[in-house]
Amino acid sequence: MSWLIALSDFFLYVMLAFLAGDVVLRSVKSEKKPLVEVPKKLLLLALALIPLLLAPPVIQLILLLSDSFGPAQAVVDVATEFRAGQSYVFGVLMAVAWLIVVWRNGSWVFRAFWLVLSVLNAAYASHAASIADWQGFAGHAIHFLALVLWAGVLIHIAWFLRDGRNWRAFLKWFTPFSIAMMILLIGSGIWLMLFFVAPEDYASSWILPYGQLLLLKHLSIVPLLLAAFINAFLSRSDAPNRAWLKVESSLLLLVLLITAFMSKLAPPHNINETFRVEGSAPFIEWLAGPQYLPVHAVWTPNIDAFLMLSIGLIFLGLQWLSYRKQLPEWLSFIFGLGFVVSVYTGLMFSFLF
Template sequence: MEVITIISQVLLYVCFSLLAGSFLLLLVPNNYRPDLRISKGFMSASVITVPIVSFIPILDITRLLAPRLGFVDSLKMVLTTYTVGTAWNFTLLASVLLLLLMLVARRSEQGVFAFLGIGLTLGLILTVAWSSHAGAVDPVRGIISDFIHLTASSIWVGVILVVGWNSVNHHNWLKFLRWFSMVAISCLVITAISGLMLMSIMVDDYPNSWRVSYGQGLLIKHVFLLPLIFYAFVNGALVKSLILRNSHFNPIPWVRLEGLILLVIFAITAVFSQKSPPYGNYMSNEAVSPLFRLFHDEMIDASSTIAFAGNLNTVFFLVLSISLLGLMGWSFFKKTPIIISFFFSSLCVLSVYMMLMVSVVVR
């Protein structure tokens, strides 16, 4: 069931992104973006998917209660008394309204349709933030920070995915970069700030959280931000420079690569969000992450803490990380297939992760 839940969370994040990106791009004048092929069927499928995949956690709770209360009574209880169930009722309502909007909207009303669509999409994101782990720990700060985090990341990822996979051409790319670069930078900053707010709610001590699976997921997610920021810079400043020199340069493959890394980050987020957040006096030797155990097999308890001590292995992985970062840049200028650049990116992430883990000392 955990695998199904993880897949459902990834699909939920992707659907939010596709909807937010599509509606935002529909508001942008045609001469400020490439020509796009965004069908109502594509958007409707995303809307229909949202209440289906967000129902999985409800089904999981119902399954646990069913042996004692019966499936039907358990489902009624979850939908009417649990926060996750109440939030899902509003998710279903907002999804139905958004689907009806898509059915009745006319092509001549595209601006109004997109504006209302963004509003309802934000409503869907709010219902998910309402039922989040952070919302359960701190109802005010948790819901607000999770809503802002999901919204900013959905807008950024959504535009990247829609432009990367639904563009007919790369016309007006420089005009597109002028406004989207500011949007992407704003979303990155907002995502970072809201992410720090979420960490302050869910994690007592970030380095010490690396000992458990939730903290390991956070660390890997954060390390993946390095290649993401690199390709965001590539798709902004470097692509602009190349297009000015060569108008036939096609930037879309590199946008797809940035989108692929964002999808990997979504997947990592879905995996570690299923683990127990490391707040409070949570640590025991049995709770230590198998990944952390690969590097440290000492006895660990609540009194154990993490410190850092550089060594030759640290230097080796630091040099390797910088070299792989250089190979990522080389692959761009040599116009290699994006799978090669993604391979270098993954190796760079692994090298940075290894550098941090071999520098850790348990006391």
């Protein structure tokens, strides 16, 4: 059921990003943004889906406790004693209140209020908050808020744009906005990582499922940053390059997908103990051979690793070239994925664990 919970988290992140984009663009004057038309029913649908998308981890907890305490008592215990249950109750109440605001065409201020509370509610239920108390809560809240604000505006501009008017006026505020969100995202991400993985154990953690996804998340940020750089500094025409906006938003959704699956795995506080309990991540033995305790990553450069890393750089160059030659946007996305897979493989070949 863990994959279903991870997918529900991913779609929850997408819904919140979509709603966050609505909040940001409503706060901007009409002469400083292009014409974006999002049907009201889509906003209402996104809010209606939130209780359903919050439910899978709560259902899992209830099923686990039902055998011991009975279904009714399990529901009460989960709702009152577990972070996931408390977060679900608050999340449903906030989604209903937010839906009423949207239904009544409330101002962006009220929408922003419920957005911030929803982000804080998600941070309350996070691994970081349960492990590092208020520091983990604050780090997750900042990280998640920056992610949904950036992704939300991109989703609206890339997929719901109707008229490119005021494009230069839009870029004047959105470029520094996206840079600020990127800085917050990377800074808070490093802060959160330090709660789970010591810097000296970063490479060693790759033997574990959580460490693998952490590495893939970090690698997926590279083609995302390249796409963001192209959109912010190279596409300076008076009309938006919707193809590359779609590339950037798709790569950002990839980061959200990896984050969702990471959130359902045990962080490697003690790599050897986690390896003893969970075993190695998929494909590790195929890429790096059989693994034994104690786990300690040792850099061992070799020709196979060098070739795969070089192929990764070639894919990154092709992503750049696809912009210069105006190739189809799906090719640019594929080149970004090629970079992630090639560099990931090259790094796996570069270490003995």
